[in-house]
Amino acid sequence: xxxxxxxxxxxxxxxxxxxxxxxxxxxxxxxxxxxxxxxxxxxxxxxxxxxxxxxxxxxxxxxxxxxxxxxxxxxxxxxxxxxxxxxxxxxxxxxxxxxxxxxxxxxxxxxxxxxxxxxxxxxxxxxxxxxxxxxxxxxxxxxxxxxxxxxxxxxxxxxxxxxxxxxxxxxxxxxxxxxxxxxxxxxxxxxxxxxxxxxxxxxxxxxxxxxxxxxxxxxxxxxxxxxxxxxxxxxxxxxxxxxxxxxxxxxxxxxxxxxxxxxxxxxxxxxxxxxxxxxxxxxxxxxxxxxxxxxxxxxxxxxxxxxxxxxxxxxxxxxxxxxxxxxxxxxxxxxxxxxxxxxxxxxxxxxxxxxxxxxxxxxxxxxxxxxxxxxxxxxxxxxxxxxxxxxxxxxxxxxxxxxxxxxxxxxxxxxxxxxxxxxxxxxxxxxxx
Amino acid sequence: xxxxxxxxxxxxxxxxxxxxxxxxxxxxxxxxxxxxxxxxxxxxxxxxxxxxxxxxxxxxxxxxxxxxxxxxxxxxxxxxxxxxxxxxxxxxxxxxxxxxxxxxxxxxxxxxxxxxxxxxxxxxxxxxxxxxxxxxxxxxxxxxxxxxxxxxxxxxxxxxxxxxxxxxxxxxxxxxxxxxxxxxxxxxxxxxxxxxxxxxxxxxxxxxxxxxxxxxxxxxxxxxxxxxxxxxxxxxxxxxxxxxxxxxxxxxxxxxxxxxxxxxxxxxxxxxxxxxxxxxxxxxxxxxxxxxxxxxxxxxxxxxxxxxxxxxxxxxxxxxxxxxxxxxxxxxxxxxxxxxxxxxxxxxxxxxxxxxxxxxxxxxxxxxxxxxxxxxxxxxxxxxxxxxxxxxxxxxxxxxxxxxxxxxxxxxxxxxxxxxxxxxxxxxxxxxx
Numbered sequence: 103x104x105x106x107x108x109x110x111x112x113x114x115x116x117x118x119x120x121x122x123x124x125x126x127x128x129x130x131x132x133x134x135x136x137x138x139x140x141x142x143x144x145x146x147x148x149x150x151x152x153x154x155x156x157x158x159x160x161x162x163x164x165x166x167x168x169x170x171x172x173x174x175x176x177x178x179x180x181x182x183x184x185x186x187x188x189x190x191x192x193x194x195x196x197x198x199x200x201x202x203x204x205x206x207x208x209x210x211x212x213x214x215x216x217x218x219x220x221x222x223x224x225x226x227x228x229x230x231x232x233x234x235x236x237x238x239x240x241x242x243x244x245x246x247x248x249x250x251x252x253x254x255x256x257x258x259x260x261x262x263x264x265x266x267x268x269x270x271x272x273x274x275x276x277x278x279x280x281x282x283x284x285x286x287x288x289x290x291x292x293x294x295x296x297x298x299x300x301x302x303x304x305x306x307x308x309x310x311x312x313x314x315x316x317x318x319x320x321x322x323x324x325x326x327x328x329x330x331x332x333x334x335x336x337x338x339x340x341x342x343x344x345x346x347x348x349x350x351x352x353x354x355x356x357x358x359x360x361x362x363x364x365x366x367x368x369x370x371x372x373x374x375x376x377x378x379x380x381x382x383x384x385x386x387x388x389x390x391x392x393x394x395x396x397x398x399x400x401x402x403x404x405x406x407x408x409x410x411x412x413x414x415x416x417x418x419x420x421x422x423x424x425x426x427x428x429x430x431x432x433x434x435x436x437x438x439x440x441x442x443x444x445x446x447x448x449x450x451x452x453x454x455x456x457x458x459x460x461x462x463x464x465x466x467x468x469x470x471x472x473x474x475x476x477x478x479x480x481x482x483x484x485x486x487x488x489x490x491x492x493x494x495x496x497x498x499x500x501x502x503x504x505x506x507x508x509x510x511x512x513x514x515x516x517x518x519x520x521x522x523x524x525x526x527x528x529x530x531x532x533x534x535x
Numbered sequence: 536x537x538x539x540x541x542x543x544x545x546x547x548x549x550x551x552x553x554x555x556x557x558x559x560x561x562x563x564x565x566x567x568x569x570x571x572x573x574x575x576x577x578x579x580x581x582x583x584x585x586x587x588x589x590x591x592x593x594x595x596x597x598x599x600x601x602x603x604x605x606x607x608x609x610x611x612x613x614x615x616x617x618x619x620x621x622x623x624x625x626x627x628x629x630x631x632x633x634x635x636x637x638x639x640x641x642x643x644x645x646x647x648x649x650x651x652x653x654x655x656x657x658x659x660x661x662x663x664x665x666x667x668x669x670x671x672x673x674x675x676x677x678x679x680x681x682x683x684x685x686x687x688x689x690x691x692x693x694x695x696x697x698x699x700x701x702x703x704x705x706x707x708x709x710x711x712x713x714x715x716x717x718x719x720x721x722x723x724x725x726x727x728x729x730x731x732x733x734x735x736x737x738x739x740x741x742x743x744x745x746x747x748x749x750x751x752x753x754x755x756x757x758x759x760x761x762x763x764x765x766x767x768x769x770x771x772x773x774x775x776x777x778x779x780x781x782x783x784x785x786x787x788x789x790x791x792x793x794x795x796x797x798x799x800x801x802x803x804x805x806x807x808x809x810x811x812x813x814x815x816x817x818x819x820x821x822x823x824x825x826x827x828x829x830x831x832x833x834x835x836x837x838x839x840x841x842x843x844x845x846x847x848x849x850x851x852x853x854x855x856x857x858x859x860x861x862x863x864x865x866x867x868x869x870x871x872x873x874x875x876x877x878x879x880x881x882x883x884x885x886x887x888x889x890x891x892x893x894x895x896x897x898x899x900x901x902x903x904x905x906x907x908x909x910x911x912x913x914x915x916x917x918x919x920x921x922x923x924x925x926x927x928x929x930x931x932x933x934x935x936x937x938x939x940x941x942x943x944x945x946x947x948x949x950x951x952x953x954x955x956x957x958x959x960x961x962x963x964x965x966x967x968x
Binding site: 175240290291505514516517518519 | 589590594599602609677681720722724933951952954
């Protein structure tokens, strides 16, 4: 009996998981390699960062998700390099051979050349990022409560979010609700509602990938929550405890103990290694240019999907780094691999945009579905429904639904734990303030 | 108007929280000082360590719990020292004056003089301990899956729990269920049911504070789950990856990648500081001897309660370090403080033992309530009911109930996340193996 076709998938995010699931009935042996043991529902990560949900509500063990799929082996290993000549990858545990390789390793934060800003303004990509940010936010309120100097107290209660894309807007909205509602009665020396929440973006508006009409609605929702929105403003310097903004020709220094980064992403070092090994071209953000069938030029058996790929859309612009793109690409590649095994082919990948939505807060979201545009309560209900349906595991879905319903009526945020790791980061951060 | 009586409470565990709640209608100003921002329902901590519950299910933000109680200020500070002469405590943020001081700072692990064992065999007291242990346990299965050497694989799949008190027995039972049921279909190279789970105790049985009849039932439950029980066995040495046991005159070396410590507790360094400041006597475990009214000898206005206190029970033995003792002591001190403000007094503290229960696993627990003894399913239902009723916040109760029901039918353990902190500890641990 001949050996079965071996597929190695790097990364268990939306893209990688959909490749694996799409191959569940295929006569292949799949190896899924990830550094982390969980699949993360990233669109809700900001809710962990603001104490609304627990990590386990939005992250499920990869092995659990794939337990019934007998043709997949999950390996918790770290990818170190690629060896396309020998059709092997190199991990911290050894070498793994493949016939087809799918790389879906995602992206990391980009500080636009200022890597020293990372420790001052953490970004939000992993569960650990989320619990660390949660710790910073909650510690800021604690420190304000303990502080007697009114200026320093103000500084502890000032939060700057750099970036007014979906993550920045969601964080700002959730932070506003946390301070205005959830923490309302919790303190004795401060009024948490006094917290200043500032969103900064170099673009002229918030959520600028949406039509102007929806973008300005979202901006209105933010302002209704008391969030200050600074658009067309560049961050020119970050120091512990302060942010320097440049807007037109004026420079403003904002004293803020907590700065969160939601401004940009770039490829992980893996993308550069893969480019070097295969001769593939990368774009400015380090994403790999892919062929219309998502393979790398000259490497028919290596696919790159999800946020790591620069895949040209119908308007000649690269497709955005969002979950639906990764999911459809994963499904496509799974299908293409099966067709090839049958000696057939598939037409090029085409992204079907089923709609976009972003949420600002309670009963405030925007959505664009085909020709239809929604803003406010209806968009928010749509957002709730779509996100709840997408959460991978049933149990999580039920638990999230209950927690959201409870929160809708009580404004509570139960998962407000400051853990050691987060506390330590905050402590070292303060030492510098 | 005269100043209100100031009560400072150190520690927001069961004891401290009950003092605060008991004073909710009293004409006093309360300051609750804790290093952590959450109240922890410690009896269920082992379920977090074994992936059954999320941290936020059993820990609620202290401020949230006390938000409606206007006479309390919560301070997230670390206690450094006591100054009874000036009626002040010293924290990392400054000095706080009191009229009455209640110290309920709990205990930490005791390694019986072998502090170097702590990094090899972590104990279970805090949320961070629990998530770190969870990471170690799950990583051990991951490493077994990746390991090709059968001897090393066996070592990764061997778990030793030192201590057969309630925590040790609960951990062993939960670990057995995790490996026998929850992880059943998750791996391809190993069979998680092959995991050896070994409980070791120097005492001649498990749960020896219970009547012989119940203790041997509990031992039977453990064995039914495939747990090996080594009683009358002393740990004489711990090295990364191996445990040395002495039983009678024979010495046995067990190769085990994961060792968990549930063997003993001792007072935190705070107890020694308080003893020094007040001249109070301490016992071998560092607990402070208290007067019949729980105050320190010669210091009518300083109370010590909970695990930190050595309070003599009716049989002249110190009361055990369990939640009901701390709760009743907290209630008593709150009442005594109020009586004193009215110029009255209270009879000495008397502990009312309403019963004891310990669980081994699914449908297997033991309970002793007055003259009645239960073992098995009924005891387990009692255990479930009592623990569910005691969880402080309603939302947690509902969420825990749903998760337990779900798990009862599916054997699933959803919160199986390996986080960075835990991963790192595991990594450094392995480097030494």
